[in-house]
Amino acid sequence: MPGNLSVRESTAGDLEKIVDYFHTSTNDHLVRMGVDINKLPERNEWLQLLQEEYDEPMESKKFFFVTWLMDDLPVGHSSINKIIFGEEAYVHLHMWEAGERQKGNGAKFVALSLPHYFTNFKLKKLYCEPYALNPAPNNTMKKLNFEFIEQYETTPGYLNFQQQVNKWLLDVEKYKMLFKN
Numbered sequence: 001m002p003g004n005l006s007v008r009e010s011t012a013g014d015l016e017k018i019v020d021y022f023h024t025s026t027n028d029h030l031v032r033m034g035v036d037i038n039k040l041p042e043r044n045e046w047l048q049l050l051q052e053e054y055d056e057p058m059e060s061k062k063f064f065f066v067t068w069l070m071d072d073l074p075v076g077h078s079s080i081n082k083i084i085f086g087e088e089a090y091v092h093l094h095m096w097e098a099g100e101r102q103k104g105n106g107a108k109f110v111a112l113s114l115p116h117y118f119t120n121f122k123l124k125k126l127y128c129e130p131y132a133l134n135p136a137p138n139n140t141m142k143k144l145n146f147e148f149i150e151q152y153e154t155t156p157g158y159l160n161f162q163q164q165v166n167k168w169l170l171d172v173e174k175y176k177m178l179f180k181n
Helices: 014-024 027-032 043-054 105-120 135-143 172-178
Strands: 005-009 063-070 073-084 088-095 125-128 147-154 163-171
Touching: 005 105, 014 043, 014 063, 014 073, 063 105, 073 105, 088 105, 105 125, 105 135, 105 172, 135 163, 163 172
Parallel strands: 088 125
Antiparallel strands: 005 063, 063 073, 073 088, 125 163, 147 163
């Protein structure tokens, strides 16, 4: 039975947990997510980059994180990047605790994360480009009524290898209709 689920904007203290998630994940898990292990930044360098970005005003952020909590304990995070303030961004989702994956909580956490993105960044469109061979995030997007746009090959982010991705979209009108605050 799932605990009490909540989401909050990530704190400076959460940044270390986010970096550690990537640095302590198994190679198999990273590859399933489409991460090129050789592109992971060195831990302290990455922490410094995240801290500098954390201190930027919302209108200037290149990426933004929220932390997922189960019974007030951090168990994962979601982030957006490729942010064009007032227009669009790309969402990512990561369950840190392996034992909590594939239990349906990812969709609940993403749904709780959406107001942070649409409200703080005044988004009109939120995209997701998960690795096509990773069923978990693709199922989550489908479950949340994101619209499937297309499948294509790309390198979706600076941590990724070239891969097939599925592009999903949730626009602000559909967000407001589905996730009334």
